[in-house]
Amino acid sequence: PPGAERFIPDDSHSLDDLKRAAPGCHGCELYENATQVVFGRGDAHAQIVMVGEQPGDIEDQRGLPFVGPAGHLLRRAVDEAGIDPATLYITNAVKHFRFELRGTRRIHQTPDQQHIVACRPWLVSEFALLRPRVVVVLGATAAKALLGPAFRVTRQRGQVLPWPESAQHPDDFRVAPIEGGVEVPPGKLVATIHPSAVLRADDRDTAFNGLVDDLKVVAAAAR
Ligand code: URA
Ligand code: SF4
Numbered sequence: 001p002p003g004a005e006r007f008i009p010d011d012s013h014s015l016d017d018l019k020r021a022a023p024g025c026h027g028c029e030l031y032e033n034a035t036q037v038v039f040g041r042g043d044a045h046a047q048i049v050m051v052g053e054q055p056g057d058i059e060d061q062r063g064l065p066f067v068g069p070a071g072h073l074l075r076r077a078v079d080e081a082g083i084d085p086a087t088l089y090i091t092n093a094v095k096h097f098r099f100e101l102r103g104t105r106r107i108h109q110t111p112d113q114q115h116i117v118a119c120r121p122w123l124v125s126e127f128a129l130l131r132p133r134v135v136v137v138l139g140a141t142a143a144k145a146l147l148g149p150a151f152r153v154t155r156q157r158g159q160v161l162p163w164p165e166s167a168q169h170p171d172d173f174r175v176a177p178i179e180g181g182v183e184v185p186p187g188k189l190v191a192t193i194h195p196s197a198v199l200r201a202d203d204r205d206t207a208f209n210g211l212v213d214d215l216k217v218v219a220a221a222a223r
Contacts, residue, residue: 002027002118003027003028003117003118003121004025004027004028004118004119004120004121004122005027005121006027007021007022007026008021008121008122009021012125012129014044014129015040015044015126015129015130018039018122018125018126019040022037022039022095023036023037025095025122027118027119027121028114028115028118028119030094030096030097030098030111030115031096034060034097034098035060035061035097036060036063037063037095037096038054038059038063038064038065038092038095038096038097039065039091039095039122040065040089040090040091040092040126041064041065041089041090042089043087043088044129044130045130046088046089046130046132047132047134047222048083048087048088048134048135048218048222049088049091049126049127049130049134049135050074050088050089050090050135050136051091051123051135051136051138052065052066052091052092052141052142052194053092053093053094053110053111053139053141053142053194053196054092054093054095054096054098054115054141055092055095055096056068056097056108057097057108059071059097060096060097060106065090065092066090066195069196069199070194070195070196071195073199074090074138074195076208077195077208077212078215081215081219082219083218083219083222089126089130089132091123091126092142093111093116093120093123093144093145094111094116094119094141095119095122096119098110098111098115110141111141113144113149116141116145119145120145123145123146131187132187133187133188133221133222134187134188134218134222135163135188136189136215137153137189138193139153139194139196139197140153140194142191143191146189147189147191151191153191153192153193154193157190157193158191158192158210158213158214158217159190159191159217160188160189160217161189161190161191162188163187163188188221190214190217190218192214192215193207193210193211193214195211
């Protein structure tokens with residue numbers, strides 16, 4: 001099943017249209033073992049869109065993105081950066097939970113490039129409908145989805161970047177068939193570390209403050 005594109009209805013007019021179609025996606029094999037698809041959520045007029053990696057264990061069970069430990073940390077960082085959480089939309093580069101069973105435990109597995117590419121039409125469709133001012137790339141997986149494999153979050157975090165060229169060329173960055181052929185509008189993009197990386201850091205406070213600093217750049221860029 002190569003890619004999500006054929007599961008996105010041509011007559012999608014709204015995020016709800018996309019969300020209704022997403023449970024039918026068999027664009028890669030990850031739907032087979034996950035509990036459910038976890039689509040983006042938030043303000044349909046959001047000027048800031050945050051992109052994570054994939055749902056975690058708790059998100060997979062609840063069907064909502066960023067409702068586990070990483071989500072709690074992200075919410076705290078958003079508050080500290082002075083961003084109104086009601087003006088956000090939060091989603092993931094990959095919409096099914098990828099894991100490995102060890103006994104009864106489900107251990108997170110990073111999605112492969114093939115999963116990222118397969119799932120990207122959903123993400124691009126979300127952007128096409130939201131037309132955000134700023135996209136926040138949370139960690140390496142989202143960066144691979146949007147900026148390509150050569151991008152290094154550690155080196156380029158916290159900078160306001162233009163939409164990558166690739167995001168504006170449907171050949172490289174397949175634009176899903178939204179009615180009217182809407183392409184991803186040019187906007188700004190800021191990359192930062194993933195909140196899970198803050199949770200894993202030796203010095204959590206410093207890592208957290210770094211995330212907040214990057215989100216302050218986002219807040220300023222969205223004004
Ligand atoms: N990590 C992510 O990248 N996304 C979620 O939804 C939860 C944890
Ligand atoms: Fe479709 Fe994405 Fe789920 Fe793969 S991970 S089945 S492409 S929604």
